Amino acid sequence: MSPDADVIVVGAGPAGSSAAAVLASRGIRVLLLDRAKFPRDKPCGDYCNPGAVRLLRHLGSISTLPTAEAIPISGLSVYAQDGSRFAAAFPAGPGLLVPRLRLDAALLAHAVRAGAVVHEGMGVDAVHIRAEAVEVRTASNRWLSARLLIAADGAHSAIARSLGRLTVPARGRYTVGAYFSGLPRTTPEGELHLGPDLYCGVAHFGGGVANVCMALPRERWRRGGPQQVFDAALGTLPVLADAMANARRESAFRCSGPVGFAARDAVAARVLLIGDAAGHLEPITGQGIFLALYSAILAADVASDALGANDFSQRRLSVYARRRAREIVGKALASRLLQRLAFHRQLTPLLVRRLNRRAQLASELLGVTGDVLPPTGILSPAYLARLLL
Numbered sequence: 001m002s003p004d005a006d007v008i009v010v011g012a013g014p015a016g017s018s019a020a021a022v023l024a025s026r027g028i029r030v031l032l033l034d035r036a037k038f039p040r041d042k043p044c045g046d047y048c049n050p051g052a053v054r055l056l057r058h059l060g061s062i063s064t065l066p067t068a069e070a071i072p073i074s075g076l077s078v079y080a081q082d083g084s085r086f087a088a089a090f091p092a093g094p095g096l097l098v099p100r101l102r103l104d105a106a107l108l109a110h111a112v113r114a115g116a117v118v119h120e121g122m123g124v125d126a127v128h129i130r131a132e133a134v135e136v137r138t139a140s141n142r143w144l145s146a147r148l149l150i151a152a153d154g155a156h157s158a159i160a161r162s163l164g165r166l167t168v169p170a171r172g173r174y175t176v177g178a179y180f181s182g183l184p185r186t187t188p189e190g191e192l193h194l195g196p197d198l199y200c201g202v203a204h205f206g207g208g209v210a211n212v213c214m215a216l217p218r219e220r221w222r223r224g225g226p227q228q229v230f231d232a233a234l235g236t237l238p239v240l241a242d243a244m245a246n247a248r249r250e251s252a253f254r255c256s257g258p259v260g261f262a263a264r265d266a267v268a269a270r271v272l273l274i275g276d277a278a279g280h281l282e283p284i285t286g287q288g289i290f291l292a293l294y295s296a297i298l299a300a301d302v303a304s305d306a307l308g309a310n311d312f313s314q315r316r317l318s319v320y321a322r323r324r325a326r327e328i329v330g331k332a333l334a335s336r337l338l339q340r341l342a343f344h345r346q347l348t349p350l351l352v353r354r355l356n357r358r359a360q361l362a363s364e365l366l367g368v369t370g371d372v373l374p375p376t377g378i379l380s381p382a383y384l385a386r387l388l389l
C-alpha cells in the first residue's frame with residue numbers, strides 16, 4: 001500500500017511550517033499536522049533576531065508577515081539589577097518583533113501556498129518505524145504513513161518521547177508572561193532586564209502595548225499563582241517596575257517550562273527532529289526561532305536528498321545531525337558563558353557598565369546572540385580579556 005505522503009511533518013510552529021514549505025515547493029507530497037487550530041498563541045518573547053529575519057527572507061516568508069504587527073528593532077537595551085544599562089545596535093540589520101499568534105499563522109499559510117496539505121486539530125501521540133514506511137498515530141487513533149517523518153512538535157515533543165529521546169533541562173527555569181498596555185517605550189530597541197537568577201524580555205508593539213515575559217527558577221513558583229510570581233519578580237527589577245507602574249494586563253498569563261539547554265539525538269531511521277523537538281537553548285538570548293528555521297532548512301535539504309535516493313537509513317540522515325551540531329555547539333557554549341555572567345550580583349552591573357562604554361564589544365556580543373556573527377568571536381580569549389580585565 002502506498003504511504004499517505006512522502007513526508008509527514010508533525011508540528012506547525014516556525015520549524016515545521018518552514019520545512020513543509022520548502023519541501024512542498026519542490027513538488028514533494030507533504031502532510032503537516034498540528035494538534036492546535038491556528039491562529040494559536042505560544043509563550044514567547046515575540047523576538048525574531050536578525051539571523052532569524054535573514055532566514056525568513058531566504059524562505060520567502062518575510063513578506064507574508066502583517067506589517068502593522070511586525071516591528072523592526074535596531075538593537076537591544078540590557079539592564080542590570082542595579083539599574084545600570086547598556087544599549088547597542090545589531091551589527092548587521094534589524095531584528096523584528098512579531099506576536100507569535102501572527103508569525104506562526106503567517107508561516108503556516110506560506111506552507112499551504114507552497115502546496116503542503118495541513119490538518120489542524122490533529123495531535124500525534126505515537127510513532128512506529130517500519131522497514132518500508134514510518135507511521136504516526138493521531139489522537140483519534142488513526143494511523144498515517146509516510147516515507148519520512150519530520151518531528152517539529154516543540155520542546156515537549158511527543159515524537160522524541162515515543163523514540164525514548166525526550167530530555168528535560170534538569171534545573172530549567174519556568175516562564176510567565178502577558179501583554180500589557182500603558183508601558184512607555186523609551187528606546188527603539190528590545191529590552192532585557194536581568195535580576196537575581198531571573199530575566200525578563202520586553203517587546204514594545206507601539207501605543208504602549210508590550211509583551212513582558214519572564215523566566216524564573218522553580219523555587220519562585222512556590223509563592224502562588226502567575227500573578228503573585230510575576231509581581232514578586234517584578235519587585236526585583238527596579239527599572240521595569242517603574243515603567244510598569246501604570247501598566248494594565250491585557251491578556252491571560254502564558255506560562256511554560258522547564259526551559260533551558262536540552263540536547264537530543266536528532267535522527268533515527270526515517271525520522272528527523274527539528275526546532276525545539278531536537279533540543280534548545282535557554283531563551284535568554286532569543287535564538288530559538290533562528291534555530292527552528294535553520295534546522296528546518298537543513299532538514300528539508302537532507303530530506304530531499306534522501307527521497308531522491310530512496311534511502312532513509314539513520315546513516316544517511318545523520319548528515320543532518322552533524323550539520324546541525326556544527327551550528328549549535330558554539331552557540332550553546334556562548335549561551336552558557338553569558339548565563340554565568342548575567343546573574344552575578346557584583347560582576348553583572350560592572351560588565352553592563354563596561355559594555356555601555358565599549359560600543360564595539362557590545363555590538364560583537366549582539367552580533368553573536370543575534371546569530372549574524374560566529375560565537376567564536378565572544379568565546380575568544382582576546383574578547384574575554386577586553387570584557388573582563
Ligand SMILES: Cc1cc2nc3c(=O)[nH]c(=O)nc-3n(C[C@H](O)[C@H](O)[C@H](O)COP(=O)(O)OP(=O)(O)OC[C@H]3O[C@@H](n4cnc5c(N)ncnc54)[C@H](O)[C@@H]3O)c2cc1C
Pocket residue numbers: 010011012013014015016033034035036042043044045046047048049122123124125152153154155157158159175176201213256257259274275276277280283286287288289290292
Ligand atoms: C517563554 C519563552 C520565550 C521565548 N522567547 C523567544 C524569543 O523571544 N525569541 C526566540 O527566538 N525564541 C524564543 N523562545 C524559543 C522559541 O519559542 C522556540 O525556540 C520556537 O518556538 C521553536 O519553534 P518550533 O517550531 O520548534 O516549536 P513550537 O513553536 O513550539 O511549535 C511546535 C508546534 O507543535 C505542535 N504540537 C506539539 N505537540 C504536538 C503533538 N503531539 N501533535 C501535533 N502537534 C503538536 C504545537 O501545537 C506547536 O504548534 C522562547 C521560548 C519560551 C518558552
